[in-house]
Amino acid sequence: MEATLIGGRVAVTDDSAHDFAAWVEPHLPAMTRFAARLVSAADRDDLVQDALLRAWRRWATYQAERGAPLPWLLAIVADQGRRGRRRSRPPAVSVHDPRQHTRLTPADLDLERAIATLSARQRTAVDLYYFVDLDVATIAAVMGCAPGTVKATLSQARARLHQLLGEGDHV
């Protein structure tokens, strides 16, 4: 594809696709983990690919000075995951998926089932903090709230999990 420039806003060349691939690659593990938390194992890679395609289409509108790439990309993963669930709503966890649970214990599965009952906000915070392994500031950027709200949401989620799993009187 030859280089094109319209209104100083959009430039598309073969090089830009390569640039995009290089730009997005450091963030792929986080995108993939988040995708795995949103859809079944079988649909994970499709969700990542859909998110990459959408991110590419919108890349011209991304402005680095307005925020880091990772929250922007994860928000796209979340959005694509939601669109995918409209077509089919697979369980977040399938106990029949041997690939997903090869090294997980029955207690892990109990915990996963309890996580699945959390509110959407709590589950997103738990997924991003523990499973995607992000810091609170990045999660706040993804969720569009203050870091303190993320911490409070995580605390509420853990308290709820304690309740659900019957593990004492943790507050």
Added chain:
Amino acid sequence: MSDADPMDQRLREYAARWRDAEPPSPAPDAAGLGPGRRGARTWWLAAATAAAVAAVILGGTRIVGDEGSRKPSEPAGAARPTGTAAPGTDEPTASGSPTEGSQDSTGKADPRAVRWAVNQIQTFLDVWRREGMLAAARRYFDAASQPRSAAGLQRLSYGKVLSAHVSSWESSEHFTLEVSLDLHFVGGPMAWNDGENDRFITVTRHGSSVQLDFATSP
């Protein structure tokens, strides 16, 4: 978060095992753009290249076509959603019918309550645009979701409800809508898109007041 929290430790340990069990990421391969080298793992790059052509054409059309007709608050080149607003009207579509894949419980939805909620969501957007997120949050969010200050909050320049569909339904006082919003921002959109945004909004009515809970998933 806290070393003294056993659930925190349990989650950390489980999440570590979960990450270890996850297959590697589907890495993009820019070399796959070369002739005859487009494999299954790089299909998106080929599709992206084609999409980019359309993006360029669309971008150019909007820049030319919007001269003099664009809303003052609407950014140039902003993507406009299609197929969600009712034809020939600015009114959002609101449906009490279940969306594809939604729960059977949505069949009990009260269309009047849905319309009322859509009006409330639009009012929330109006308050956000006119007075800021802090003021909007105080009116519509629960205590746990209140931002502590206006610092770092997104500034909305345009906000409109495009469509709403019932995602889950408990009663006329408590239900969740899958809502499509057209949002544009002054500054960075952060977790939002500049343009169409889909959110699950749980509506809880307390008499004449309402509490809104935004989420990116059901």
